[in-house]
Amino acid sequence: MEHTVKIRDEIAAYLIQHNLSINQFAINSGIHSGTLSRVMKGQQALAMNHLTRVTQGMGLPDDYFYSKYVDECLYDSAPTWRRIRPFLLQCAVLLRLDCIERIVQNLLDNLLYAPLLFEVAEELFEQKQWQAAALIYENVGASEKYQHSERLALCQYRLFLINRGDDLQKNLIAATLFEHYIDKLDEFHQLDALKELANTYSSLQRWDKVAELAEELLRLASMQYELHKGSDHVYRGGTVITRPLYVYILYAQLLRSLVHEHCGDYKSALEIIPLYMDGSWIVEDDEEAQRAINQFQEWGTANTYLYRLMDGQFDVLDEYVEYISTRENEIFTALFKIVQMANQYKWNVDHVIQRFTDYIPYRTIYSVFGEYDPLVLKNNHDQFRSELATYYLSRNQYKGDEVSMQSVDLSAQMDSEHNVIRGTISVDFEIAISDIPKSE
Numbered sequence: 001m002e003h004t005v006k007i008r009d010e011i012a013a014y015l016i017q018h019n020l021s022i023n024q025f026a027i028n029s030g031i032h033s034g035t036l037s038r039v040m041k042g043q044q045a046l047a048m049n050h051l052t053r054v055t056q057g058m059g060l061p062d063d064y065f066y067s068k069y070v071d072e073c074l075y076d077s078a079p080t081w082r083r084i085r086p087f088l089l090q091c092a093v094l095l096r097l098d099c100i101e102r103i104v105q106n107l108l109d110n111l112l113y114a115p116l117l118f119e120v121a122e123e124l125f126e127q128k129q130w131q132a133a134a135l136i137y138e139n140v141g142a143s144e145k146y147q148h149s150e151r152l153a154l155c156q157y158r159l160f161l162i163n164r165g166d167d168l169q170k171n172l173i174a175a176t177l178f179e180h181y182i183d184k185l186d187e188f189h190q191l192d193a194l195k196e197l198a199n200t201y202s203s204l205q206r207w208d209k210v211a212e213l214a215e216e217l218l219r220l221a222s223m224q225y226e227l228h229k230g231s232d233h234v235y236r237g238g239t240v241i242t243r244p245l246y247v248y249i250l251y252a253q254l255l256r257s258l259v260h261e262h263c264g265d266y267k268s269a270l271e272i273i274p275l276y277m278d279g280s281w282i283v284e285d286d287e288e289a290q291r292a293i294n295q296f297q298e299w300g301t302a303n304t305y306l307y308r309l310m311d312g313q314f315d316v317l318d319e320y321v322e323y324i325s326t327r328e329n330e331i332f333t334a335l336f337k338i339v340q341m342a343n344q345y346k347w348n349v350d351h352v353i354q355r356f357t358d359y360i361p362y363r364t365i366y367s368v369f370g371e372y373d374p375l376v377l378k379n380n381h382d383q384f385r386s387e388l389a390t391y392y393l394s395r396n397q398y399k400g401d402e403v404s405m406q407s408v409d410l411s412a413q414m415d416s417e418h419n420v421i422r423g424t425i426s427v428d429f430e431i432a433i434s435d436i437p438k439s440e
Contacts (some may be wrong), residue, residue, distance in 0.1 A: 007051070007065050007072065008040050014058050029057030045077055048086040063094045070102050079107060081116060092124050092132030100135055108143045118151055125158055134162045153184035157193050164375055168204055171375070175200045187224055191217065191248045196373075198255055203379040207259050214255035221248035229283050244284065250276045250296045257303065266307040273300045273307075295367055302330055309341055321352055329366055331359045336384040343390050353388075360388070 015025055022040060026033035030053050038044035046054070046069070055064055066087075073084055084103060091099045107113040121136035141155035160178035164171050175197055182193050194217040201209040225245040253276035260269035277300035279293035305320035317338070324334040335356050342349040353360075362381050365372040 005068075006042075006076075007046060007054075007068050008042065010065070011054060011058070012040060025057060029053045031057075045080070045083060046072065047083060048090065052090075063091075063096050063099075066091065066094075066096050066099050070099050073103065074106050081113075085116070085120060088120050088132075088136075089123070092127075092129040095131065097131060097135055100132055101139075104136055104139045108139055111143060114140050114143055115151070118155070121155075121158070125162075130162045134159060137162075150184060150186060153181040154189060156181040157185060157189065160193075161196065164200060166378065168379075171200055172204055172206075175204070187220065191221055191224070191245075192242060194220070195248065195251060199373045199376050202255075202258070203373075203375045205262070207262050210255060211259045214252050214259065217248060217255070218252035221245055221252060225249060244288065244292065246279070246282045246284065246289070247292050250279070250292070254296070254299065261303075261307060261310070266311045269307050270304065273304055276300060298327065298330070302327070302334065306334070306337055310337065312345055314345070314347060317347075317349070317352070321355070325355075329372075331356055332363070332365060332384075333380065335359060336380055336387065339384065339387045339391050343387055343394070346395075348395065349391075353391075360384075 011025075014020075015022065020028075022037050023033045026036045029036075031050055035044065035050065039046050039050065051065060051069060052062070055062060058064075069087065073079060073087065084107070088100055088103060091097070091103075104117055107117065117136055118140050121133045121140065124133035124136070137155040137158050141152050141159070144152040144155075156178050160174050163174045178193075179197060182190055182197070185193055194213050198210050198213040198217065201207075201213065228245060253272055257269045257272040257276070260266070260272065276296045279289070279296065282289055282293065302320075302324055305316050305323060308316045309320055320334065321338075324330045335352065338349055338352055341347065362378070364374075365377060
Protein backbone atom coordinates (compact mmCIF):
# COMPACT_ATOMS: atom_id res chain seq x y z
CA MET A 1 0.00 0.00 0.00
CA GLU A 2 1.23 3.52 -0.82
CA HIS A 3 1.12 4.78 2.79
CA THR A 4 2.38 2.53 5.58
CA VAL A 5 2.37 5.16 8.31
CA LYS A 6 -1.09 5.59 9.81
CA ILE A 7 -2.59 8.94 10.75
CA ARG A 8 -2.59 7.84 14.39
CA ASP A 9 1.18 7.16 14.09
CA GLU A 10 1.74 10.75 13.00
CA ILE A 11 -0.42 12.01 15.85
CA ALA A 12 1.65 9.90 18.29
CA ALA A 13 4.88 11.34 16.87
CA TYR A 14 3.48 14.86 17.26
CA LEU A 15 2.57 14.22 20.90
CA ILE A 16 6.08 12.96 21.64
CA GLN A 17 7.71 15.88 19.80
CA HIS A 18 5.66 18.43 21.71
CA ASN A 19 5.66 16.54 25.02
CA LEU A 20 1.87 16.36 25.12
CA SER A 21 -0.39 13.78 26.73
CA ILE A 22 -3.48 12.49 24.95
CA ASN A 23 -5.63 14.43 27.43
CA GLN A 24 -3.75 17.67 26.73
CA PHE A 25 -4.02 17.27 22.97
CA ALA A 26 -7.68 16.32 23.29
CA ILE A 27 -8.33 19.63 25.05
CA ASN A 28 -6.28 21.56 22.46
CA SER A 29 -8.07 19.96 19.50
CA GLY A 30 -11.56 19.85 20.98
CA ILE A 31 -11.91 16.06 20.82
CA HIS A 32 -13.18 13.96 23.73
CA SER A 33 -10.15 12.33 25.38
CA GLY A 34 -11.80 8.90 25.42
CA THR A 35 -12.51 9.11 21.70
CA LEU A 36 -8.95 10.20 20.94
CA SER A 37 -7.56 7.41 23.12
CA ARG A 38 -9.58 4.77 21.25
CA VAL A 39 -8.42 6.21 17.91
CA MET A 40 -4.78 6.08 19.01
CA LYS A 41 -5.17 2.44 20.07
CA GLY A 42 -6.76 1.51 16.71
CA GLN A 43 -10.03 0.65 18.44
CA GLN A 44 -12.08 3.35 16.65
CA ALA A 45 -11.92 4.75 13.16
CA LEU A 46 -11.17 8.46 12.78
CA ALA A 47 -14.35 10.32 11.80
CA MET A 48 -14.16 13.26 9.39
CA ASN A 49 -14.93 15.89 12.01
CA HIS A 50 -12.23 14.38 14.26
CA LEU A 51 -9.74 14.46 11.39
CA THR A 52 -10.43 18.15 10.89
CA ARG A 53 -9.90 18.92 14.58
CA VAL A 54 -6.72 16.85 14.77
CA THR A 55 -5.27 18.58 11.72
CA GLN A 56 -6.09 22.03 13.08
CA GLY A 57 -4.72 21.07 16.50
CA MET A 58 -1.42 20.09 14.87
CA GLY A 59 -1.30 23.35 12.91
CA LEU A 60 -1.27 21.56 9.54
CA PRO A 61 -3.01 22.41 6.24
CA ASP A 62 -6.63 21.24 6.21
CA ASP A 63 -6.02 18.52 3.60
CA TYR A 64 -2.67 17.33 4.98
CA PHE A 65 -3.92 13.84 5.88
CA TYR A 66 -6.42 13.41 3.03
CA SER A 67 -4.43 10.89 0.97
CA LYS A 68 -3.88 8.76 4.07
CA TYR A 69 -7.52 9.12 4.99
CA VAL A 70 -8.54 7.66 1.63
CA ASP A 71 -6.47 4.57 2.42
CA GLU A 72 -7.93 4.27 5.90
CA CYS A 73 -11.50 4.62 4.59
CA LEU A 74 -11.05 2.10 1.78
CA TYR A 75 -8.49 -0.46 2.94
CA ASP A 76 -7.96 -0.40 6.70
CA SER A 77 -11.60 -1.17 7.41
CA ALA A 78 -14.81 -1.79 5.51
CA PRO A 79 -15.95 1.42 3.75
CA THR A 80 -18.45 3.29 5.91
CA TRP A 81 -20.71 5.80 4.19
CA ARG A 82 -20.99 7.80 7.41
CA ARG A 83 -17.26 8.57 7.10
CA ILE A 84 -17.01 8.76 3.32
CA ARG A 85 -19.86 11.16 2.55
CA PRO A 86 -18.61 14.12 4.64
CA PHE A 87 -15.09 13.42 3.39
CA LEU A 88 -16.21 13.70 -0.25
CA LEU A 89 -17.99 16.98 0.47
CA GLN A 90 -14.93 18.45 2.16
CA CYS A 91 -12.64 17.24 -0.64
CA ALA A 92 -14.86 19.17 -3.06
CA VAL A 93 -14.45 22.37 -1.02
CA LEU A 94 -10.66 22.00 -1.03
CA LEU A 95 -10.55 20.79 -4.67
CA ARG A 96 -8.90 17.49 -3.74
CA LEU A 97 -10.26 15.85 -6.88
CA ASP A 98 -7.55 13.18 -6.68
CA CYS A 99 -9.03 11.89 -3.43
CA ILE A 100 -12.58 12.05 -4.77
CA GLU A 101 -11.59 10.04 -7.83
CA ARG A 102 -9.87 7.31 -5.79
CA ILE A 103 -12.85 7.00 -3.44
CA VAL A 104 -15.46 6.98 -6.21
CA GLN A 105 -13.69 4.53 -8.49
CA ASN A 106 -13.15 2.08 -5.65
CA LEU A 107 -16.70 2.32 -4.33
CA LEU A 108 -18.24 1.81 -7.78
CA ASP A 109 -16.84 -1.72 -7.87
CA ASN A 110 -20.02 -2.25 -5.87
CA LEU A 111 -22.91 -0.68 -7.83
CA LEU A 112 -24.95 -0.37 -4.63
CA TYR A 113 -22.94 2.80 -4.04
CA ALA A 114 -24.03 4.39 -7.35
CA PRO A 115 -27.23 6.01 -5.98
CA LEU A 116 -25.43 7.27 -2.88
CA LEU A 117 -22.65 8.83 -4.94
CA PHE A 118 -25.18 10.32 -7.33
CA GLU A 119 -26.92 12.03 -4.39
CA VAL A 120 -23.59 13.56 -3.33
CA ALA A 121 -23.03 14.78 -6.89
CA GLU A 122 -26.48 16.39 -6.86
CA GLU A 123 -25.65 18.14 -3.58
CA LEU A 124 -22.36 19.41 -5.00
CA PHE A 125 -24.15 20.55 -8.16
CA GLU A 126 -26.55 22.64 -6.07
CA GLN A 127 -23.56 24.12 -4.22
CA LYS A 128 -21.92 24.99 -7.58
CA GLN A 129 -18.95 22.73 -6.85
CA TRP A 130 -18.82 21.99 -10.56
CA GLN A 131 -15.50 20.13 -10.86
CA ALA A 132 -16.18 17.69 -8.06
CA ALA A 133 -19.77 17.13 -9.18
CA ALA A 134 -18.68 16.50 -12.77
CA LEU A 135 -16.09 13.95 -11.65
CA ILE A 136 -18.70 11.95 -9.74
CA TYR A 137 -21.31 12.24 -12.51
CA GLU A 138 -18.77 10.94 -15.04
CA ASN A 139 -17.92 7.92 -12.93
CA VAL A 140 -21.50 7.10 -11.95
CA GLY A 141 -22.55 7.48 -15.60
CA ALA A 142 -19.74 5.20 -16.75
CA SER A 143 -20.79 2.56 -14.23
CA GLU A 144 -24.33 2.59 -15.68
CA LYS A 145 -23.57 3.03 -19.38
CA TYR A 146 -25.16 -0.31 -20.24
CA GLN A 147 -28.20 0.19 -18.00
CA HIS A 148 -29.95 2.95 -20.03
CA SER A 149 -31.22 4.21 -16.69
CA GLU A 150 -32.86 7.49 -15.77
CA ARG A 151 -29.91 8.16 -13.45
CA LEU A 152 -27.49 7.78 -16.38
CA ALA A 153 -29.52 10.30 -18.37
CA LEU A 154 -29.57 12.73 -15.46
CA CYS A 155 -25.78 12.40 -15.09
CA GLN A 156 -25.42 13.29 -18.77
CA TYR A 157 -27.77 16.25 -18.36
CA ARG A 158 -25.80 17.64 -15.43
CA LEU A 159 -22.54 17.18 -17.34
CA PHE A 160 -24.05 19.05 -20.31
CA LEU A 161 -24.94 21.98 -18.06
CA ILE A 162 -21.52 21.99 -16.36
CA ASN A 163 -19.53 21.70 -19.59
CA ARG A 164 -21.19 24.59 -21.42
CA GLY A 165 -18.91 27.59 -21.69
CA ASP A 166 -17.49 30.21 -24.04
CA ASP A 167 -16.15 27.73 -26.60
CA LEU A 168 -18.95 27.34 -29.16
CA GLN A 169 -17.40 24.25 -30.73
CA LYS A 170 -17.28 22.51 -27.36
CA ASN A 171 -20.85 23.58 -26.67
CA LEU A 172 -21.95 22.01 -29.94
CA ILE A 173 -20.22 18.76 -29.01
CA ALA A 174 -21.77 18.81 -25.51
CA ALA A 175 -25.25 19.46 -26.93
CA THR A 176 -24.92 16.75 -29.56
CA LEU A 177 -23.74 14.17 -27.00
CA PHE A 178 -26.48 14.99 -24.52
CA GLU A 179 -29.39 15.14 -26.98
CA HIS A 180 -29.43 11.35 -27.23
CA TYR A 181 -30.37 11.08 -23.54
CA ILE A 182 -33.29 13.53 -23.33
CA ASP A 183 -36.06 10.96 -23.82
CA LYS A 184 -34.57 8.84 -20.99
CA LEU A 185 -35.15 11.61 -18.44
CA ASP A 186 -38.40 11.74 -16.50
CA GLU A 187 -41.04 14.05 -18.00
CA PHE A 188 -40.29 16.97 -15.71
CA HIS A 189 -36.51 16.98 -16.12
CA GLN A 190 -37.16 16.76 -19.86
CA LEU A 191 -38.84 20.17 -19.75
CA ASP A 192 -35.80 21.92 -18.31
CA ALA A 193 -33.48 19.90 -20.53
CA LEU A 194 -35.37 20.85 -23.70
CA LYS A 195 -35.32 24.51 -22.66
CA GLU A 196 -31.58 24.50 -21.91
CA LEU A 197 -30.74 22.60 -25.07
CA ALA A 198 -32.82 25.01 -27.16
CA ASN A 199 -30.99 27.97 -25.57
CA THR A 200 -27.65 26.35 -26.38
CA TYR A 201 -28.57 25.75 -30.03
CA SER A 202 -29.88 29.33 -30.14
CA SER A 203 -26.42 30.62 -29.15
CA LEU A 204 -24.99 28.41 -31.91
CA GLN A 205 -27.42 29.87 -34.47
CA ARG A 206 -28.80 26.38 -35.14
CA TRP A 207 -32.37 27.51 -35.70
CA ASP A 208 -33.42 24.21 -37.24
CA LYS A 209 -32.62 22.50 -33.94
CA VAL A 210 -34.27 25.27 -31.91
CA ALA A 211 -37.45 24.84 -33.96
CA GLU A 212 -37.45 21.09 -33.39
CA LEU A 213 -36.85 21.42 -29.64
CA ALA A 214 -39.46 24.18 -29.27
CA GLU A 215 -42.13 21.96 -30.83
CA GLU A 216 -41.22 19.09 -28.52
CA LEU A 217 -41.18 21.40 -25.48
CA LEU A 218 -44.64 22.71 -26.44
CA ARG A 219 -46.01 19.18 -26.92
CA LEU A 220 -44.63 17.79 -23.67
CA ALA A 221 -45.45 20.83 -21.51
CA SER A 222 -48.99 21.02 -22.88
CA MET A 223 -49.57 17.33 -22.19
CA GLN A 224 -48.21 17.58 -18.64
CA TYR A 225 -50.21 20.73 -17.95
CA GLU A 226 -53.45 18.98 -18.86
CA LEU A 227 -52.55 16.24 -16.38
CA HIS A 228 -51.18 18.35 -13.54
CA LYS A 229 -52.43 21.94 -13.81
CA GLY A 230 -52.87 23.61 -10.47
CA SER A 231 -50.44 21.21 -8.77
CA ASP A 232 -48.21 23.95 -7.31
CA HIS A 233 -44.90 22.62 -8.73
CA VAL A 234 -45.14 19.22 -6.99
CA TYR A 235 -45.88 16.23 -9.20
CA ARG A 236 -45.52 12.46 -9.47
CA GLY A 237 -43.43 10.94 -6.71
CA GLY A 238 -42.91 14.33 -5.07
CA THR A 239 -40.97 15.67 -8.07
CA VAL A 240 -40.53 19.44 -7.87
CA ILE A 241 -39.84 21.38 -11.08
CA THR A 242 -38.15 24.75 -11.21
CA ARG A 243 -41.01 26.58 -12.97
CA PRO A 244 -44.76 26.11 -13.30
CA LEU A 245 -45.79 24.02 -16.31
CA TYR A 246 -47.56 26.92 -18.01
CA VAL A 247 -44.25 28.81 -18.22
CA TYR A 248 -42.76 26.08 -20.41
CA ILE A 249 -45.75 26.34 -22.76
CA LEU A 250 -45.38 30.11 -23.09
CA TYR A 251 -41.61 29.82 -23.46
CA ALA A 252 -41.98 27.24 -26.22
CA GLN A 253 -44.19 29.68 -28.15
CA LEU A 254 -41.61 32.41 -27.60
CA LEU A 255 -38.92 30.11 -29.04
CA ARG A 256 -41.08 29.38 -32.07
CA SER A 257 -41.44 33.11 -32.68
CA LEU A 258 -37.67 33.64 -32.31
CA VAL A 259 -36.99 30.96 -34.92
CA HIS A 260 -39.15 32.81 -37.47
CA GLU A 261 -37.44 36.07 -36.51
CA HIS A 262 -33.97 34.72 -37.19
CA CYS A 263 -35.13 33.15 -40.44
CA GLY A 264 -36.36 36.59 -41.57
CA ASP A 265 -40.04 35.60 -41.56
CA TYR A 266 -41.33 38.50 -39.45
CA LYS A 267 -44.96 37.99 -40.49
CA SER A 268 -44.99 34.48 -38.99
CA ALA A 269 -43.10 35.72 -35.94
CA LEU A 270 -45.78 38.37 -35.37
CA GLU A 271 -48.55 35.79 -35.75
CA ILE A 272 -47.11 33.68 -32.89
CA ILE A 273 -46.75 36.58 -30.43
CA PRO A 274 -50.42 36.44 -29.27
CA LEU A 275 -49.89 32.77 -28.37
CA TYR A 276 -47.47 33.67 -25.59
CA MET A 277 -49.14 36.95 -24.62
CA ASP A 278 -52.48 35.29 -23.91
CA GLY A 279 -52.59 33.73 -20.45
CA SER A 280 -56.36 33.44 -20.18
CA TRP A 281 -56.17 29.64 -20.30
CA ILE A 282 -53.93 29.43 -17.21
CA VAL A 283 -56.03 28.12 -14.31
CA GLU A 284 -53.60 29.24 -11.62
CA ASP A 285 -54.51 32.69 -10.34
CA ASP A 286 -51.78 33.33 -7.78
CA GLU A 287 -49.16 36.08 -7.77
CA GLU A 288 -46.57 33.87 -9.49
CA ALA A 289 -48.90 33.19 -12.42
CA GLN A 290 -49.69 36.89 -12.80
CA ARG A 291 -45.98 37.79 -12.81
CA ALA A 292 -45.35 35.22 -15.53
CA ILE A 293 -48.25 36.45 -17.65
CA ASN A 294 -47.12 40.06 -17.25
CA GLN A 295 -43.56 39.16 -18.25
CA PHE A 296 -44.61 37.38 -21.44
CA GLN A 297 -46.97 40.22 -22.29
CA GLU A 298 -44.09 42.68 -21.92
CA TRP A 299 -41.91 40.54 -24.16
CA GLY A 300 -44.75 40.24 -26.66
CA THR A 301 -45.31 43.99 -26.81
CA ALA A 302 -41.57 44.67 -27.19
CA ASN A 303 -41.24 42.01 -29.88
CA THR A 304 -44.21 43.41 -31.78
CA TYR A 305 -42.36 46.71 -32.07
CA LEU A 306 -39.13 44.87 -32.83
CA TYR A 307 -40.47 42.71 -35.66
CA ARG A 308 -42.10 45.72 -37.28
CA LEU A 309 -38.76 47.49 -37.02
CA MET A 310 -36.93 44.49 -38.47
CA ASP A 311 -39.42 44.52 -41.33
CA GLY A 312 -38.12 47.98 -42.21
CA GLN A 313 -40.80 50.12 -40.54
CA PHE A 314 -38.57 52.95 -39.27
CA ASP A 315 -41.58 54.95 -38.04
CA VAL A 316 -41.97 52.64 -34.99
CA LEU A 317 -38.42 53.28 -33.75
CA ASP A 318 -39.13 56.14 -31.36
CA GLU A 319 -42.22 54.42 -29.95
CA TYR A 320 -40.18 51.24 -29.41
CA VAL A 321 -37.40 53.18 -27.69
CA GLU A 322 -39.84 54.87 -25.32
CA TYR A 323 -41.46 51.53 -24.48
CA ILE A 324 -38.22 49.77 -23.51
CA SER A 325 -36.69 52.83 -21.79
CA THR A 326 -38.65 52.08 -18.61
CA ARG A 327 -37.80 48.36 -18.73
CA GLU A 328 -34.15 48.20 -17.79
CA ASN A 329 -33.67 44.49 -18.43
CA GLU A 330 -34.92 44.84 -22.02
CA ILE A 331 -32.72 47.79 -23.04
CA PHE A 332 -29.60 45.89 -24.11
CA THR A 333 -31.52 43.46 -26.35
CA ALA A 334 -33.42 46.35 -27.92
CA LEU A 335 -30.24 48.36 -28.51
CA PHE A 336 -28.57 45.36 -30.11
CA LYS A 337 -31.44 44.83 -32.53
CA ILE A 338 -31.77 48.56 -33.31
CA VAL A 339 -28.09 48.82 -34.28
CA GLN A 340 -28.39 45.61 -36.29
CA MET A 341 -31.35 47.01 -38.23
CA ALA A 342 -29.58 50.35 -38.66
CA ASN A 343 -26.77 48.52 -40.44
CA GLN A 344 -29.20 46.62 -42.63
CA TYR A 345 -31.37 49.58 -43.63
CA LYS A 346 -28.71 52.35 -43.40
CA TRP A 347 -30.57 54.20 -40.66
CA ASN A 348 -29.08 56.85 -38.39
CA VAL A 349 -29.65 55.81 -34.76
CA ASP A 350 -26.96 57.89 -33.06
CA HIS A 351 -29.57 59.38 -30.72
CA VAL A 352 -30.59 55.92 -29.49
CA ILE A 353 -26.99 54.86 -28.84
CA GLN A 354 -26.31 58.12 -27.02
CA ARG A 355 -29.38 57.60 -24.84
CA PHE A 356 -28.48 54.05 -23.84
CA THR A 357 -24.68 54.30 -23.66
CA ASP A 358 -24.66 53.01 -20.07
CA TYR A 359 -26.15 49.70 -21.22
CA ILE A 360 -23.41 48.91 -23.74
CA PRO A 361 -20.95 47.20 -21.32
CA TYR A 362 -21.74 43.56 -20.58
CA ARG A 363 -24.00 43.07 -17.58
CA THR A 364 -26.11 40.28 -16.13
CA ILE A 365 -29.79 40.60 -17.01
CA TYR A 366 -32.74 39.25 -15.03
CA SER A 367 -36.42 38.56 -15.64
CA VAL A 368 -39.08 37.35 -13.22
CA PHE A 369 -37.76 33.83 -13.92
CA GLY A 370 -34.23 34.65 -12.76
CA GLU A 371 -31.00 35.28 -14.60
CA TYR A 372 -31.04 35.28 -18.41
CA ASP A 373 -29.14 32.37 -19.92
CA PRO A 374 -25.49 33.60 -19.73
CA LEU A 375 -24.55 31.64 -22.85
CA VAL A 376 -27.21 33.33 -24.99
CA LEU A 377 -26.50 36.74 -23.45
CA LYS A 378 -22.75 36.53 -24.07
CA ASN A 379 -23.31 35.42 -27.66
CA ASN A 380 -25.66 38.38 -28.18
CA HIS A 381 -23.14 40.76 -26.66
CA ASP A 382 -20.36 39.49 -28.93
CA GLN A 383 -22.61 40.02 -31.95
CA PHE A 384 -23.63 43.46 -30.67
CA ARG A 385 -20.03 44.66 -30.46
CA SER A 386 -19.50 43.57 -34.05
CA GLU A 387 -22.68 45.35 -35.18
CA LEU A 388 -21.73 48.51 -33.28
CA ALA A 389 -18.27 48.54 -34.85
CA THR A 390 -19.82 48.10 -38.29
CA TYR A 391 -22.26 50.93 -37.62
CA TYR A 392 -19.59 53.44 -36.60
CA LEU A 393 -17.07 52.57 -39.26
CA SER A 394 -19.61 52.56 -42.08
CA ARG A 395 -21.51 55.75 -41.18
CA ASN A 396 -18.92 58.14 -39.76
CA GLN A 397 -15.64 59.66 -40.86
CA TYR A 398 -12.95 59.70 -38.19
CA LYS A 399 -9.59 61.34 -37.91
CA GLY A 400 -6.67 59.21 -36.85
CA ASP A 401 -6.68 60.50 -33.28
CA GLU A 402 -10.40 59.69 -32.80
CA VAL A 403 -9.95 55.92 -33.14
CA SER A 404 -7.76 54.16 -30.59
CA MET A 405 -6.35 50.78 -31.65
CA GLN A 406 -6.21 48.36 -28.73
CA SER A 407 -4.81 45.24 -30.40
CA VAL A 408 -4.47 43.43 -33.70
CA ASP A 409 -4.61 39.63 -33.82
CA LEU A 410 -3.64 37.49 -36.79
CA SER A 411 -4.59 33.84 -37.12
CA ALA A 412 -3.52 31.81 -40.12
CA GLN A 413 -3.11 28.26 -41.33
CA MET A 414 -1.60 26.57 -44.36
CA ASP A 415 -3.95 25.32 -47.05
CA SER A 416 -1.75 22.59 -48.52
CA GLU A 417 -4.22 21.76 -51.27
CA HIS A 418 -3.98 25.22 -52.82
CA ASN A 419 -0.47 25.97 -51.51
CA VAL A 420 -1.54 29.23 -49.85
CA ILE A 421 -1.83 30.61 -46.33
CA ARG A 422 -5.34 31.58 -45.30
CA GLY A 423 -5.84 33.88 -42.33
CA THR A 424 -7.99 36.44 -40.57
CA ILE A 425 -7.07 39.72 -38.92
CA SER A 426 -9.05 40.83 -35.88
CA VAL A 427 -8.74 44.48 -34.85
CA ASP A 428 -9.86 45.72 -31.44
CA PHE A 429 -10.46 49.47 -31.41
CA GLU A 430 -12.04 52.12 -29.23
CA ILE A 431 -14.24 55.08 -30.20
CA ALA A 432 -15.48 57.53 -27.57
CA ILE A 433 -19.26 57.50 -27.96
CA SER A 434 -19.53 60.84 -26.14
CA ASP A 435 -17.55 62.48 -29.00
CA ILE A 436 -19.84 61.22 -31.78
CA PRO A 437 -21.76 64.05 -33.45
CA LYS A 438 -25.46 64.17 -32.55
CA SER A 439 -28.00 63.32 -35.24
CA GLU A 440 -29.29 66.21 -37.31
